[in-house]
Amino acid sequence: MALYDVVCDDRMSPLQEQNPLSAIQNNPEQHEPLTPAMFHVLLALAGDDLHGYAILKEVGLRTGGKVKLSTGTLYGIIKRLLADGLIVERRSRPADANDDERRRYYRLTPQGREVAAAEAERMDEVLSIARARNLLKKPRPA
Amino acid sequence: MDAQDSRAARFYRALLRLLPFDFRGDFGPEMETVFHELRKEAGRHG
Numbered sequence: 001m002a003l004y005d006v007v008c009d010d011r012m013s014p015l016q017e018q019n020p021l022s023a024i025q026n027n028p029e030q031h032e033p034l035t036p037a038m039f040h041v042l043l044a045l046a047g048d049d050l051h052g053y054a055i056l057k058e059v060g061l062r063t064g065g066k067v068k069l070s071t072g073t074l075y076g077i078i079k080r081l082l083a084d085g086l087i088v089e090r091r092s093r094p095a096d097a098n099d100d101e102r103r104r105y106y107r108l109t110p111q112g113r114e115v116a117a118a119e120a121e122r123m124d125e126v127l128s129i130a131r132a133r134n135l136l137k138k139p140r141p142a
Numbered sequence: 143m144d145a146q147d148s149r150a151a152r153f154y155r156a157l158l159r160l161l162p163f164d165f166r167g168d169f170g171p172e173m174e175t176v177f178h179e180l181r182k183e184a185g186r187h188g
Contacts, residue, residue, distance in 0.1 A: 052172055075173055
C-alpha cells in the first residue's frame with residue numbers, strides 16, 4: 001500500500017521538532033505505558049487499516065467479547081493516538097470500500113508499531129515473572 | 143421500528159452535543175455511523 005494515501009507522513013515538521021514530547025515519542029520504550037484499551041486498538045490496526053466500527057469488531061472478536069469498547073472510549077483513544085503520531089488517517093479509501101463515506105480509515109504508523117512492540121515486550125517481561133512465580137495456569141504456547 | 147430508530151438517532155445526536163466542540167467536529171459524524179452500525183447489529187441479533 002502506498003505511503004501517499006495517508007494524511008500525515010513520518011517526516012517531522014518544524015513544530016514537532018520543537019516539541020519536547022517528540023523526543024520521547026521517537027523512543028518507543030520511553031513512551032508512557034499504554035492503557036489496555038489503547039493497546040488493543042493498536043493491535044487491531046497492526047493487522048490492517050480499519051475504520052472505527054471495524055476496530056470495535058476486531059477488538060471484540062479477538063478478545064472473545066471480553067473487551068468491549070464504547071464509541072466514546074474508542075474515539076477518545078483515536079484522538080490521542082493521532083495526536084501522539086501512533087496512527088494516521090488514510091487519505092484514500094480501500095478500493096473495495098463500498099460503505100458510508102463518513103467512515104474514516106486509520107493506519108498504524110511505524111512509530112505506532114514500535115510503541116506497540118515495546119508494550120508487548122514489557123508485558124512479556126511481566127509474564128515471565130508471573131510464570132517464574134507459578135502464577136500462570138496455562139503452559140506457554142510453543 | 144423506524145420511529146424507534148429515528149428517536150434513538152436523535153437522542154444519540156443530542157448526546158453528541160455534550161462533547162467538546164472540537165472533538166464533536168472531528169469525530170461526531172463518524173461516531174454516528176458507528177452508532178447506526180451497532181444498532182443494526184443489535185437488531186440482527188434480536
